[in-house]
Amino acid sequence: xxxxxxxxxxxxxxxxxxxxxxxxxxxxxxPDVSLLGTGGPEMSTASDGATRDxxxxxxxxxxxxxxxHYSWFKQQFDLMLKxxxxxxxxxxxxxxxxxxxxxxxxxxxxxxxxxKIIYYISPQVWAWNKGRIPKMAELLDQMICIFPFExxxxxxxxxxxxxxxxxxxxxxxxxxxxxxxxxxxxxxxxGSREREVARLFPVMLETARRLKSEHPTLRFQAPAASEKLxxxxxxxLEKAKLPExxxxxxxxxxxxxxQSASCGVIASGTATLEAAYYGLPYCLMYRIAWPTYFIGKxxxxxxxxxxxxxxxxxxxxxxxxxxxxxxxHIQHALDKFLxxxxxTKKVQTELAETASKLGDPGCHQRAAKTIxxxxxx
Numbered sequence: 001x002x003x004x005x006x007x008x009x010x011x012x013x014x015x016x017x018x019x020x021x022x023x024x025x026x027x028x029x030x031p032d033v034s035l036l037g038t039g040g041p042e043m044s045t046a047s048d049g050a051t052r053d054x055x056x057x058x059x060x061x062x063x064x065x066x067x068x069h070y071s072w073f074k075q076q077f078d079l080m081l082k083x084x085x086x087x088x089x090x091x092x093x094x095x096x097x098x099x100x101x102x103x104x105x106x107x108x109x110x111x112x113x114x115x116k117i118i119y120y121i122s123p124q125v126w127a128w129n130k131g132r133i134p135k136m137a138e139l140l141d142q143m144i145c146i147f148p149f150e151x152x153x154x155x156x157x158x159x160x161x162x163x164x165x166x167x168x169x170x171x172x173x174x175x176x177x178x179x180x181x182x183x184x185x186x187x188x189x190x191g192s193r194e195r196e197v198a199r200l201f202p203v204m205l206e207t208a209r210r211l212k213s214e215h216p217t218l219r220f221q222a223p224a225a226s227e228k229l230x231x232x233x234x235x236x237l238e239k240a241k242l243p244e245x246x247x248x249x250x251x252x253x254x255x256x257x258x259q260s261a262s263c264g265v266i267a268s269g270t271a272t273l274e275a276a277y278y279g280l281p282y283c284l285m286y287r288i289a290w291p292t293y294f295i296g297k298x299x300x301x302x303x304x305x306x307x308x309x310x311x312x313x314x315x316x317x318x319x320x321x322x323x324x325x326x327x328x329h330i331q332h333a334l335d336k337f338l339x340x341x342x343x344t345k346k347v348q349t350e351l352a353e354t355a356s357k358l359g360d361p362g363c364h365q366r367a368a369k370t371i372x373x374x375x376x377x
Contacts, residue, residue, distance in 0.1 A: 004030050004375060007089040008037035008051065009080065011058040011097035014270070016040030018121060018167050018364070019095050021049055026369035030375070036087060038080055039095075047148030058100075066099065073100065081107050090375055091116040098123030102132070116374050118142045120367055121167075122150050130140045142374045144367050147311060148357055160374075164366035165359025168270065172277050173361055175255040176302045185219050186211065186334060187243075187257045187280065188247065189271050190233070192225035197232055200267050201288045204305075205240045206327040207265065208247055211334060220247040221261065225256040237302060263337035263344070265330050268305055272317070273358070275306045276351040281344050282319040283333035285325040312354040318349065 006026065010019040010034075020042035023035050035047045041057030046272050053267070054076060081104065084092060092108050094101035094117055115332040122145040125132045136143070137159035145151055146166045154161040159286075188208065201222070208220045224230035233249045254271065258264070258278040266272050268286040275282050284306045305312050318333045320326070334369050337344045 003032050003265055004091075005033065005034045005036070005087060006030075006091045006093055006371070007045065007084050007087055007088040008039065008093045009037040009097070009101055010095040010097060011055065011100055013040060013055055015095040015097055015121070016042045016055050019043045020046040020097070021167065021170075021364040022093070022120060022367055025364040026371065028365070029368035036083075037093075038076075038083075048252045052335045059098075075307075077103065080104065081111070081333075084108055085111050088112060089115055091118055091371060093118050093120055093371065096121040096123065098125065100137070102136065105136075109139050116141045118144065118371055118374055120144045120371075121146055122154065122161075134160075137354045138144075142370065144370055146363065147313070148359070149313075162366075162370045163359070164370065165275070165361075165363035167363050168273055168277065169358050170197075170361045170363065172274060172276065176278075177256060177259055179256070179260045181262050182219075182260055183262045185221060186216050186338075187254075187261035187266075187282075188220055188222040189254060189257075189264060189266040189275075189282075190222060191267030191269060191271070192229070194229065194232060195230055196267055197236070200285055200325070201233055201236050202240060203285065203325060203327055203330065204265055205237060205242055205247060207238075207330045207334070209242055210327055210331045211338075212246060214335075215338065222247055222249050223257055224249055224251050225254075227251055238360065257275070263334055265334065268319075270307070273307050273311075273355070276316075277355040277358070279348050279351055279355075280315075281351070282346045283320060283330060286321045286331065287322055287325045302358060308351065308354050311357055312350065316350045316354055 008019050010016050016039045019039045023046035026033050028249055034310050035050060037051045039051050039055055043051045044053050054136050071170055101259050108115060110142055117140050119140050122143050137157040140159060142157050143154045143161040143162060145163050148163050151161045151163045188204040190204055211227045212218055224233050230249055258280045264280055264282040266275055266282050266284055267282050272284055304323060306317060308317055309315050320329045
């Protein structure tokens with residue numbers, strides 16, 4: 001199978017990371033493969049500069065932001081479609097980023113019926129739009145998913161689907177450290193986006209103040225995803241008029257804190273899976289703009305918002321959403337971990353059981369083998 005060409009599209013930082021890992025695995029799985037596409041800096045490096053970098057501009061969040069940038073997205077879409085048509089690749093690999101990528105799948109299916117269209121890291125349509133699944137089954141040749149419960153959902157619609165495990169497992173195994181949990185240390189994880197930090201961190205700080213007055217020996221630590229966010233968090237700490245030594249704000253290394261803290265509160269997102277993997281007992285909080293929340297509530301049909309609870313199919317960790325994401329509820333949840341070691345052990349056992357469903361290391365290699373099989377079909 002020589003001179004196989006694959007065009008890949010990722011539209012977010014996480015997609016760029018997964019895309020780059022997949023590219024390395026594809027080079028091993030398919031001799032003489034040529035890789036091109038659009039992603040971010042990591043994919044650009046992995047493809048020796050054969051992919052364009054658009055991630056920083058493409059990764060906008062929320063309905064309103066996308067509408068504001070509509071003409072720019074339209075321009076990018078047309079440019080990419082032109083590139084794909086000119087390249088006539090053997091396969092188009094779409095990585096997450098569903099709003100854009102599912103439209104691309106439709107356009108490429110019409111223009112290049114022979115190109116195999118493969119989706120890697122399935123979009124979470126099971127949560128927000130199950131009606132799209134039959135349409136996806138018509139457009140795609142293969143779905144590659146990272147959660148085990150997704151496989152039967154897509155297969156029912158007649159779409160060939162492979163569960164390869166979650167990319168997070170490879171990353172987290174490498175960051176495991178031998179460390180004892182500190183019973184006096186509580187982790188505050190306010191997320192990796194400025195808007196998220198602005199909404200959640202003040203609530204976390206007030207929770208810390210309340211807990212400290214009840215347990216004077218407690219210490220709190222909050223990792224910042226970047227230096228820019230660390231500056232923002234320090235300003236919020238100052239604004240809250242709290243003692244400066246109440247919360248230690250550190251740049252990066254949330255994984256070390258997840259392994260050393262006794263418990264924590266975490267912004268809903270991938271960090272909740274990471275914490276589960278490391279066995280950190282936690283509660284989850286989620287707050288977004290009310291209009292976005294109401295639109296989401298109409299669209300999203302899941303019992304839980306946290307990935308760990310969705311994966312377990314039951315409540316393993318407490319979820320505090322919108323108005324309930326307040327210092328009183330969070331303090332009460334963390335107090336249970338601090339006061340009741342039996343309850344804490346029970347939660348840790350359930351977290352370990354749930355994390356084991358994420359599969360073994362090597363998901364990108366398994367994804368590359370699946371893509372090679374699709375091309376050989």
